[in-house]
Amino acid sequence: MSPPATPTDDPGLALHHVGVRFGGLVALDDVSLRVPPGRVVGVIGPNGAGKTTLFNVVCGFVRPSGGSLTLDGRPFRPRPHRLTRLGIGRTLQGVGLFPGLTVLENVTAGASHAARAGFAAALFGLPGSDRDERRLRAEALALLAELGIDRHAAAAPATLPYPVRKRVALARALIARPRLLLLDEPAGGLGADDVAELADLVRALPQRADGCAVLLVEHHMDLVMSVCHELVVLDFGRVIAAGPPERIRDDPRVAEAYLGADVPADAGGTP
Numbered sequence: 301m302s303p304p305a306t307p308t309d310d311p312g313l314a315l316h317h318v319g320v321r322f323g324g325l326v327a328l329d330d331v332s333l334r335v336p337p338g339r340v341v342g343v344i345g346p347n348g349a350g351k352t353t354l355f356n357v358v359c360g361f362v363r364p365s366g367g368s369l370t371l372d373g374r375p376f377r378p379r380p381h382r383l384t385r386l387g388i389g390r391t392l393q394g395v396g397l398f399p400g401l402t403v404l405e406n407v408t409a410g411a412s413h414a415a416r417a418g419f420a421a422a423l424f425g426l427p428g429s430d431r432d433e434r435r436l437r438a439e440a441l442a443l444l445a446e447l448g449i450d451r452h453a454a455a456a457p458a459t460l461p462y463p464v465r466k467r468v469a470l471a472r473a474l475i476a477r478p479r480l481l482l483l484d485e486p487a488g489g490l491g492a493d494d495v496a497e498l499a500d501l502v503r504a505l506p507q508r509a510d511g512c513a514v515l516l517v518e519h520h521m522d523l524v525m526s527v528c529h530e531l532v533v534l535d536f537g538r539v540i541a542a543g544p545p546e547r548i549r550d551d552p553r554v555a556e557a558y559l560g561a562d563v564p565a566d567a568g569g570t571p
């Protein structure tokens with residue numbers, strides 16, 4: 301028998317035999333997957349397959365009824381308010397920006413606890429706080445520029461087109477320099493050009509200076525096929541296939557799962 305995993309054996313996020321029940325309904329059943337550093341892992345599956353439930357387990361919104369999670373080989377019990385501190389960022393379906401804040405303020409609001417402490421000190425005029433505030437604003441502006449939306453820094457989110465707001469939400473997640481980014485349907489509501497640009501952004505995430513692994517839950521087949529190193533396919537809460545996109549595309553079990561279910565209208569293609 302192999303010895304138990306140590307932190308160095310198992311870098312990144314891992315789910316081990318996770319199950320979730322809602323009353324009598326089994327939403328996830330014996331699901332295991334890994335998101336190693338620097339990799340983009342996609343979770344796909346037909347409607348009701350369990351994708352959102354899996355995302356919610358990793359964010360701490362849903363408690364598994366069985367199995368476990370590890371982060372760098374250590375037991376990991378996700379809590380939504382502790383994710384940033386653990387180096388985990390997320391964007392949710394929709395955008396969820398603060399309507400009373402400008403774009404720039406929305407992005408700085410996503411900074412880590414330590415960076416925000418400096419920002420809060422600025423509010424009370426404490427020593428060194430000007431420098432912290434300037435640094436945080438500069439960082440936020442640089443991120444907005446990287447995402448091609450810095451000209452909107454002073455705008456209120458409600459005045460901006462949906463695809464721009466989605467990028468603001470991404471910038472807000474990135475300013476905390478996550479080592480793992482959880483993306484829930486980032487292509488939802490985007491047109492073909494915006495999805496192509498999103499694909500470039502996601503592909504570039506692991507190459508950022510601080511590097512970043514990505515767990516991507518998504519309906520849009522063209523996006524997942526073009527950005528993911530690895531795909532995990534769920535159907536009725538179980539993993540029916542896992543591997544590189546080329547293999548998943550040709551897997552008859554995956555085609556069958558999709559053919560037997562409604563393929564969403566916004567899907568960019570079928571596997």
Ligand SMILES: Nc1ncnc2c1ncn2[C@@H]1O[C@H](COP(=O)(O)OP(=O)(O)OP(=O)(O)O)[C@@H](O)[C@H]1O
Nearest residue numbers: 322325326327345346347348349350351352353354
């Ligand atoms: N809070 C809940 N209470 C009861 N059942 C739930 C709850 N959340 C999800 N479910 C059920 O669990 C199963 C998995 O749902 P989930 O939303 O995770 O699937 P999905 O793959 O994200 O679907 P979609 O692609 O339609 O968003 C479905 O049968 C769903 O009805």
